[in-house]
Amino acid sequence: MSEATATKGYRIALDCMGGDLGPSEAVAAAALAFKEGVIGPADTLILVGHEDNLRLLAREHRILNKPERVFYRHAPTAVAMDDAAMAVLKSKRDSSMVKALEMLKAGEADVVVSTGNTKALVAAGTIKVRPMEGAERPALAAIMPRREGHFIMLDVGANPEAKPEHLLHNAVLGSIYAQCSLGIANPRVGLLTVGTEEGKGGARINRTHQLLKAMGDRINYVGPVEGYDVFGDACDVVVTDGFTGNVLVKTIEGLVYMVRDLVGSKVKRNPVYIASGVAMFPLLRDLKGKLKPERYGGAPLLGLTGLVMKAHGSSNRQGICSAIRLGLEALGHDAGRRMQAALAEANQVVAATPEEA
């Protein structure tokens, strides 16, 4: 972070209650973030959840010796993984997730980090924190591994019925997020579809392609990309709707687990493999690390007036700490203001670009 940022400092509201590993892991993540300097000297942390419990955990993890940097916001309930998304704002108004979002809305926090129920976070985040001017729905942006380095895919589940304008918004938001999180100066943006000829993929893709071309040099659009290209080096930002993106990341996760299990069971069943398998273990561990979805920490809900970071429900302390880091990086790059400006530009292009017959 720059000096200016460090002087100002950011306030991180950490929803400690919704993850699979519970508040203990969230507090451990906070301790790790302090220890590794992810949370800078001027930043402050608000632990949101059952306060007595959190104070005990903070003592265990030795972050009580930072009274001027760690605060608490009591929330007696938690959103469960199977709570219906739309019901959360009514039935779980005093949950840690909703309390954290309210702090963001009220300007008492600069970023919310939550491991909770994705659909509830999208719904409650959209209603509480509100979309940026000119945006209708947020997009969930995942960082994914590829042969060399990483790429951004969005939307991976916030807006399953995205219209061409929404896909254009995803492109500009994802482009800025790739600058902040991957450090790519001029990210290449690809539109995911079923064929790279123009006219393939239906009316929605055609209109989006037209809009992206009309953006000119305001975005580094490299054209339509296919599934084959995703793990290659065709582009740095893969733009898709929340239906396709969600199915895709979950299927990839399912496949990765299957490959690991296949390798694991074969190694176990065959004595020759056991001997060589021991030597191969670091390789398998590397592969697992490379492909482990949790490793890429947080996925921001882009396009809201405040920054909400979703960490995988099964995140361990490293995963949650990584979500905190990604959130602070986005804040440090002034991502919110830049995204707001880019959305306004994109909407001007939409208005100025008549649909082709």
Add this chain to the structure above:
Amino acid sequence: MSEATATKGYRIALDCMGGDLGPSEAVAAAALAFKEGVIGPADTLILVGHEDNLRLLAREHRILNKPERVFYRHAPTAVAMDDAAMAVLKSKRDSSMVKALEMLKAGEADVVVSTGNTKALVAAGTIKVRPMEGAERPALAAIMPRREGHFIMLDVGANPEAKPEHLLHNAVLGSIYAQCSLGIANPRVGLLTVGTEEGKGGARINRTHQLLKAMGDRINYVGPVEGYDVFGDACDVVVTDGFTGNVLVKTIEGLVYMVRDLVGSKVKRNPVYIASGVAMFPLLRDLKGKLKPERYGGAPLLGLTGLVMKAHGSSNRQGICSAIRLGLEALGHDAGRRMQAALAEANQVVAATPEEA
């Protein structure tokens, strides 16, 4: 195949010109299919392509000693992988692909097997062979590996803008195809979406879910499934639109190649891995076999009045032979007549099921 089938025999039109490995591999596949008894004693084969060339290749591969079982249909041109789909019926009327489809339409062949350009095959197949009564568009059905055995996914690219009725058609067609190709008596059908609660995934998914439930015991519908479930044991037939399905299978293929390259490069770079890597080689080969998309041979274009099998463009002789086998199995199970009856039933259900408000 049953005795009755063997007595009658089927006529296979093999488009020999469109694959990446050329006509030589197609003729080698034909020889393999005869040798392994895939093509039964009463079946006949028509090699479609440049006749002189094919006769030479047939001599090389020693299938000229079957004059009463191997025939030729001359076609002077071939559809290229980058030919625009819709132009093929005009500019490539004398191509092996179009000639083979014309034989199917004219009742001179019972099945077409082609390694050619998928989009051209879908477009030309739909126009030449025509959809079954009550269907509007065909669906491409892929056989995919999972932890144990295989499952069917459709549509993987024929109809990117599928409506709820089309998705219902995919469900009934895929269910019958799973019986024929996987030998599952009562295949479990899942609808791919972004969440398993009712009401998730948008209006199109909701209406499809409603129609599938209204089918009652005419189909073994197990409900919505997510990406996580695809490689598990939740269902045998994964129903989706041609956009999502196409992106999904291509992304999976890209990921599988990435994993293999990662494993390969790690093994090569580290001397410890080289020693153990040699012992691990059979494991990697098994894994490669398990995940190799070409292995699952053909994907039929379901819902046309004749049977068109698409084999992967890069198919080797085993892949093409497998496509021939899958085609003959479908014919042997009287799939066409049963699919036509199932579509009529499905359309009755659509008409009798008013949309929910």
